[in-house]
Amino acid sequence: MTRIDAREIPPVQRHDKIHEAFHDLESGETLTIVNDHEPKPLFYEMQAEIDAFDADNYEVEQRAPEEFVAKFPKK
Numbered sequence: 001m002t003r004i005d006a007r008e009i010p011p012v013q014r015h016d017k018i019h020e021a022f023h024d025l026e027s028g029e030t031l032t033i034v035n036d037h038e039p040k041p042l043f044y045e046m047q048a049e050i051d052a053f054d055a056d057n058y059e060v061e062q063r064a065p066e067e068f069v070a071k072f073p074k075k
Contacts, residue, residue, distance in 0.1 A: 003032040006039075007066075015042060022050065022072060030073045036066040046072065 002021055006014050022031045033039060038060055046053040054073040061069050 001030060001032060003034070005034040007034060007036050015045065018042065018072075019046075019050075022046070022053070022074065025074045027052070027074055030071050033070045033072065035068045035070065038062070038068050039070050043070070043072075051075075 002025060004018060004021055006018065009017050018031070018033060025031055033042075043055070043058060043060075047055045052075050054075045057071075057073045059071045063069055
């Protein structure tokens with residue numbers, strides 16, 4: 001499992017780093033992202049642009065007021 005704490009990445013670099021990490025996954029693996037907000041814009045971006053993103057199995061859980069854990073599975 002690949003895990004990124006996006007809270008540690010400057011906002012302007014977050015999506016690029018996440019896309020790179022997702023690209024490096026093997027089919028069937030999942031990228032887990034910890035973020036300070038629900039990553040809906042990222043979900044919609046990946047759903048629209050990345051065929052290998054398994055949007056049907058995307059999950060997000062709010063664990064604290066500024067801690068969201070999202071799972072982006074790869075087909």
